[in-house]
Amino acid sequence: MGIENKLFSKKKNNHNTIMQVDNQVSPGKVPYFCSVRYGIAVFLLLCNVIIMSQRVCLSLTMIAMVNSTEPHGLSNTSTKELQDNIKNPVYNWSTEIQGIMLSSIFYGVLISQIPAGYLSGIYSLKKMIGFALLLSSLFTLLLPLAAEFGEILVIICRVIKGLFQGITLTTQQVIWIKWAPPLELGRLTALSLSGLLLGPCIVLLITGFICDSLGWPMVFYIFGACGCALSVLWFILFYEDPKDHPFISNREKEYITSALTQQVSSSTLIKVPIKAMLKSTPLWVISLCNFAFFWSNTFLSIYIPIYIDYKLHVDVEENGLLSSLPHLFAWIFAVLAGYMADIFQTRNTFSLVTIRKLFTSLGLLLPSLFSLCLLYLSSSYYATIIFLILANSTGSFAMGGIIINVLDIAPRYYGFLRGITNVIGLTGGLIASTVTGIILSEDAESPWLKIFLLMIANNMISLIFYLIFAKAEVQEWAKERQNTYL
Numbered sequence: 001m002g003i004e005n006k007l008f009s010k011k012k013n014n015h016n017t018i019m020q021v022d023n024q025v026s027p028g029k030v031p032y033f034c035s036v037r038y039g040i041a042v043f044l045l046l047c048n049v050i051i052m053s054q055r056v057c058l059s060l061t062m063i064a065m066v067n068s069t070e071p072h073g074l075s076n077t078s079t080k081e082l083q084d085n086i087k088n089p090v091y092n093w094s095t096e097i098q099g100i101m102l103s104s105i106f107y108g109v110l111i112s113q114i115p116a117g118y119l120s121g122i123y124s125l126k127k128m129i130g131f132a133l134l135l136s137s138l139f140t141l142l143l144p145l146a147a148e149f150g151e152i153l154v155i156i157c158r159v160i161k162g163l164f165q166g167i168t169l170t171t172q173q174v175i176w177i178k179w180a181p182p183l184e185l186g187r188l189t190a191l192s193l194s195g196l197l198l199g200p201c202i203v204l205l206i207t208g209f210i211c212d213s214l215g216w217p218m219v220f221y222i223f224g225a226c227g228c229a230l231s232v233l234w235f236i237l238f239y240e241d242p243k244d245h246p247f248i249s250n251r252e253k254e255y256i257t258s259a260l261t262q263q264v265s266s267s268t269l270i271k272v273p274i275k276a277m278l279k280s281t282p283l284w285v286i287s288l289c290n291f292a293f294f295w296s297n298t299f300l301s302i303y304i305p306i307y308i309d310y311k312l313h314v315d316v317e318e319n320g321l322l323s324s325l326p327h328l329f330a331w332i333f334a335v336l337a338g339y340m341a342d343i344f345q346t347r348n349t350f351s352l353v354t355i356r357k358l359f360t361s362l363g364l365l366l367p368s369l370f371s372l373c374l375l376y377l378s379s380s381y382y383a384t385i386i387f388l389i390l391a392n393s394t395g396s397f398a399m400g401g402i403i404i405n406v407l408d409i410a411p412r413y414y415g416f417l418r419g420i421t422n423v424i425g426l427t428g429g430l431i432a433s434t435v436t437g438i439i440l441s442e443d444a445e446s447p448w449l450k451i452f453l454l455m456i457a458n459n460m461i462s463l464i465f466y467l468i469f470a471k472a473e474v475q476e477w478a479k480e481r482q483n484t485y486l
Contacts, residue, residue, distance in 0.1 A: 036248040037179050037188065037256065043238065044172050044192035047133060050227045051165050052199025054140040055105055057223060058158075060207045060305045060323065061216040062102070063316050065147070066093050088215045089147065097151050099437020102302055104155045106430040108162020110423055113170055117419020118272075120171040130234045132167035137227025139164070144217035169196075170422055174415040176407075178241055181259035183346050185407065190338020190399040194331045197396060200301055201327030208320030272416055276477030282409050283417065285462075285469045289360060289402045290425030292462035293395065296367050296455045298429030299436055300326070300392040306440075307448065311384060322385060326392030334396035337362075341400030352408060353472035356401045360470070363398025364463045367391050368456040375452055402466070409471055410478035428458075 065088075093101070120128065139161040146153040172192065180188045203223070210219050239245040242256045277283055304323045308314065314322065337359055344355050370391035378384040406417045432455070439447045 035252050036242070036245055037184075037252070038191070040175065040179060040238065041188045041191040043234070044175070045195035045198065046230060047129070047168065047172065047234070048193065048195025049199040049202060050133070050223065050230055051136065051168060052196050053203040053223045054136060054161065054220075054227060055165065056200045056301060057203045057207050057219050058143075059102055059302045060204055060316070060320055061211060061219050062098055063305065063309060063319065064088055064211045064216045065091055066098065088211070089217075091147065091151070093151055095441040096437060099434060099441070101151065101154055101158060103430055103433035103437070104158040105162035105165070106298075106426055106433065108159040108164075109166035109169070110162075110426045110430060112163045112166030113419040113423040113426065114416070115419070116167040116170040117174075117415045117417070117422070120174040120415040125171050125175055125240050126235065126238050128171045129168050130231050130238075132164040132171075133227055133234065134231035136161050136164040136168065137224045137231065139224075140220050140227065141224035143220045166422075166426075170415070170419050173418050175240070177411070177414060178260065179256065181256055183259075183342060185404060186341035186345070186400055187335075187338040189404050190334050190341075193399060193403065194334040194338075194396075197327050197330040197334050199327075201324045201331060203324075204305065204320045204327065205324035206320070208315075208317035212317055272413055273477045276475075277413075277417070277420075280409075280475060280477065281469045282471040282475065283406075283421075285466045286402050286405050286409075287421050287424040289364065289398075289462045289466045290421045291428035292364060292458045293398050293402060293428075294425035295428035295432040295458050296364075297395055299432040299451065299455055300367070300395070302433055303436055303451075304388065304392065307388070310448070312381065325385070326389045329389055329393035330396045333393050334399045337397045337400035351472070353470060356405050356408065356472050357467055357470055358401070359397050359399070360401030360405075360466055361463060363395050363401055364459040366394035366397065368459045370394065371452045371456055375449060405470070405472065409473065409475045411474065412478055 116128070139157050143154065143157050143161075146157045173189070176185060176188060203219075207219050210216075210222065242248055242253050245253075304326060305319050308319050308322050312322070341355050341359055344350050345352060350358065370387050374384065374387040374391055378387050406421055407414050410417055435454070436451050439451055443450065
């Protein structure tokens with residue numbers, strides 16, 4: 001009995017010690033919104049707001065830069081008085097050229113994805129993100145000057161700017177390998193990436209006012225200057241590892257490092273199992289859904305102002321206000337999706353794969369449903385606005401699904417695979433933008449019907465494959481014991 005009591009007492013003491021350690025790093029006792037990790041998420045949110053502002057502002061300033069954005073419109077000619085022409089230069093750009101200009105930035109983003117994803121595991125994330133944001137902002141400042149020399153230079157400027165934006169968008173997601181505890185991955189990722197949705201809201205809200213009061217060139221000067229200032233702050237405030245941050249509390253540092261002790265950083269990678277990746281069905285369906293998600297999101301984001309101008313015939317300031325509303329709701333839904341996904345996982349409400357499938361389904365199915373409503377039930381002004389908001393914003397639920405599913409199946413190769421899936425997704429966005437421009441220029445009767453139905457079909461096909469083949473556990477080829485490399 002004495003020995004048994006001693007053993008029981010020892011086990012009890014060990015249990016209490018373990019409980020004390022757990023309590024020290026319990027997420028319930030670690031601050032959330034006043035923490036460094038959430039500060040980084042907000043900082044990345046601001047970076048993404050600037051990036052998307054620099055990208056999307058052309059879709060609204062285009063209305064002021066040319067005389068017509070309607071298909072088969074009259075030739076664009078400069079007929080303004082001299083004073084107004086200096087403030088708002090007007091150019092002779094056809095609808096086809098406008099479509100190429102709007103989509104050209106995706107060529108640069110597309111090219112940079114895979115190299116950026118791989119190099120993010122080798123070089124400093126702080127320098128890659130900081131310099132990429134700075135150079136993107138500088139080329140934004142140069143765009144009004146490029147427009148004076150012709151459309152070719154504008155396209156080249158947009159492609160180069162896309163290169164640097166692609167680096168920023170891919171490398172920033174690798175930050176969470178060292179900064180995001182698994183049970184907070186959804187909300188931290190969604191909060192930071194939601195800037196991609198909030199950015200268009202802000203730019204569309206104020207661009208119309210800037211165009212009317214200061215002239216459209218000031219739009220590029222303002223967003224370019226903001227990006228330069230933010231890049232400087234990034235170099236000063238960001239640290240790549242919680243262990244190196246001078247202002248993080250010991251409690252938060254211990255919580256993060258203890259939660260990530262079993263997670264392997266991608267910075268140790270030299271080679272990747274290409275053959276196994278190519279044979280991975282879960283990776284293919286994630287990529288397919290990224291293609292559909294970027295297709296619908298790019299089309300709805302870029303062409304909202306042109307669709308509103310076509311459907312409602314409002315002035316540029318009201319157009320900007322109406323175009324900003326879908327992005328505002330998209331931002332809200334994105335943050336909500338990340339939070340809900342983490343709550344479901346923390347409480348074991350659903351399995352992880354069920355959570356990913358649920359939010360992916362919402363992100364692809366709801367935009368398709370409301371797009372049909374927009375086509376057939378939007379007989380009034382308010383019905384058009386409501387369905388347009390819902391069609392654009394509900395796609396953000398994918399933030400809790402396919403957007404972070406790659407980290408579930410292959411955390412060791414997250415940076416590289418994020419680049420791969422982004423390439424496939426951005427290819428969808430590039431095709432969507434180009435095809436939409438072509439359809440608008442060649443079909444005078446029902447171009448928007450064809451454009452929306454094409455998007456809906458793409459979403460549904462991708463979703464069916466995802467529901468059948470998606471996984472959420474680490475794949476065999478992504479585990480550390482894997483030794484077969486190409």
